[in-house]
Structure formats: structure tokens, C-alpha cells
Amino acid sequence: MKDGLQPRQIAAVAAKEFSDRLRNRWVLAVALVFTVFSLAITYFGGAAQGQIGPHSIEATIASLVSLVIYLIPLIALLLGFDAIVGERERGSLDLLLALPITRLELLLGKYLGLAAALALSTLAGFALVAALLWQRFGMTGLYHYGGFIASSVLLGLAFLSLALLLSVVARDRTRASGLAIALWFAMVLVFDLLLLGLLVSSGGELGGVLAGDGFAYLLLLNPADVFRILNVFSLDDMARLYGLASVVPPALGNPWLMGGAMLAWITVPLALAGWRFKP
Numbered sequence: 001m002k003d004g005l006q007p008r009q010i011a012a013v014a015a016k017e018f019s020d021r022l023r024n025r026w027v028l029a030v031a032l033v034f035t036v037f038s039l040a041i042t043y044f045g046g047a048a049q050g051q052i053g054p055h056s057i058e059a060t061i062a063s064l065v066s067l068v069i070y071l072i073p074l075i076a077l078l079l080g081f082d083a084i085v086g087e088r089e090r091g092s093l094d095l096l097l098a099l100p101i102t103r104l105e106l107l108l109g110k111y112l113g114l115a116a117a118l119a120l121s122t123l124a125g126f127a128l129v130a131a132l133l134w135q136r137f138g139m140t141g142l143y144h145y146g147g148f149i150a151s152s153v154l155l156g157l158a159f160l161s162l163a164l165l166l167s168v169v170a171r172d173r174t175r176a177s178g179l180a181i182a183l184w185f186a187m188v189l190v191f192d193l194l195l196l197g198l199l200v201s202s203g204g205e206l207g208g209v210l211a212g213d214g215f216a217y218l219l220l221l222n223p224a225d226v227f228r229i230l231n232v233f234s235l236d237d238m239a240r241l242y243g244l245a246s247v248v249p250p251a252l253g254n255p256w257l258m259g260g261a262m263l264a265w266i267t268v269p270l271a272l273a274g275w276r277f278k279p
């Protein structure tokens with residue numbers, strides 16, 4: 001039996017997953033989607049106010065935040081939901097595990113390969129907007145936009161971890177796909193509405209039960225909200241633009257805290273997937 005993880009085995013699986021995505025042009029397709037939507041939002045996001053093109057870095061990032069929250073979680077979930085259960089249904093999982101590779105090495109290799117494909121497509125999709133903002137606002141605009149892109153990649157990796165966990169626990173691809181779509185609805189659409197409904201229906205008493213700012217910390221239970229807060233509080237004007245400056249406590253504006261929360265959303269589901277993964 002091997003001692004510890006073998007980086008060479010993990011790298012081999014990751015390279016195969018990544019090359020498969022390049023070969024079927026998945027990376028190109030997702031990059032084109034991001035490019036088209038991000039350019040359209042950047043140019044026409046302020047059309048209602050009679051402005052065309054990027055007039056401020058704050059408004060541009062604020063407009064792109066909504067695009068990322070809806071698209072990247074969905075793409076990540078659809079990318080990874082069948083990574084393990086698909087191999088099991090095709091009968092190739094037992095064959096893979098018969099090779100000199102452990103379950104954890106296989107899981108990590110698949111995750112890293114899919115993560116590389118997702119990160120590359122995200123970076124490529126936002127590249128043209130980055131060039132446009134650099135030309136318009138210089139290095140200051142590019143600095144803030146770079147932080148936005150980095151947090152977008154982390155959001156995708158978090159949902160990719162959740163997708164692999166679903167792929168491990170699901171019995172077949174049909175159930176895995178259903179769970180992935182349900183998770184997207186729950187995290188992106190339902191979670192915030194549920195919290196708001198609980199707060200309104202309790203007449204604000206629920207916030208008191210959770211010790212003042214404690215209610216706002218429930219937002220950490222959703223990686224989409226962690227991403228939103230990261231970008232809302234990255235610039236002072238954006239906090240006022242979203243109207244959340246008086247709702248979310250200042251502690252949640254700490255980028256290190258929110259970055260740690262996002263890393264937890266990446267590592268914890270992946271660790272649970274490794275623990276539940278069985279041949």
C-alpha cells in the first residue's frame with residue numbers, strides 16, 4: 001500500500017480531465033458566454049440612466065456581480081455533478097481504482113482538472129473587459145477588477161466542490177443532476193428570500209434572538225452571499241450602491257474573513273466528498 005498522496009497520480013488525472021474539457025471545446029464555449037455577457041453588461045449596464053460604456057469601476061463591478069452569481073454557480077454545478085457518478089454508471093470507476101491510484105487521488109485529480117478548466121474559462125471570459133477597464137481607468141480600475149475576477153474564480157471553485165460532493169453521494173446521474181439544479185435554486189434564489197421572509201415575518205424579532213448582528217452572519221452559510229459581500233465591501237461606493245452598508249456589520253467587510261469563508265466552502269465539501277467516496 002502506498003504511503004500518502006502521490007502528486008504524479010493526481011496530476012495525471014487532472015491533466016486528463018483538463019484536456020477532455022479542451023478537446024470538447026467546453027472551455028471555449030463558457031469563455032464566449034462570459035465574454036458576450038460581460039461586454040454587454042459593461043457597455044449597456046447604465047443605459048437606463050442614459051450612459052453607454054463603463055463610467056465608473058464601482059458601477060461596472062456592481063453590474064457584473066449579478067451576472068457572476070447567476071452563471072458561475074450553475075456552470076460549476078453542471079461541470080462537476082457527474083464527475084464520479086458518471087464514471088460509476090459507465091462502469092469505468094472500478095477500472096480506474098484497479099490502477100495504482102487511491103480514491104482520494106482520483107477525486108483530487110478530477111477536482112483540480114475541472115477547476116483548471118473553470119478558472120481558465122472565467123479568466124478568458126473577463127479578459128476583454130479587463131483590457132477595456134485598464135484603458136479607461138488605468139491600473140486603479142484594473143486592481144479592483146482583478147480582485148473581482150479572483151473572487152469569481154473562488155466562487156466557482158466553491159460550487160465545484162459542492163458538485164463533486166453531490167456526484168459522490170448520488171446514486172445515478174439523473175439524481176445528481178436534479179440535486180445540482182435544486183442546490184443552485186436554493187443557494188442563488190431561495191436562501192436570501194428565506195432569510196428575508198423569516199426576518200419580516202418575525203417583525204424583526206429574529207434578528208434580536210440572534211444577538212443583533214448575528215442574523216447577518218447567517219449570510220456566511222451561502223457562498224453566493226460571501227461573494228456578494230466580498231465585492232460589495234471592496235469599495236466604499238459599492239456598499240452605498242447596494243444599500244447594505246447599514247445592514248451588514250463592518251466585520252463582514254473584512255476581506256480576510258470573507259476570503260477565509262470562501263476557502264472553507266471550497267475545502268469542507270471536498271473533504272466530505274473524500275470521506276464519503278466509495279468504489
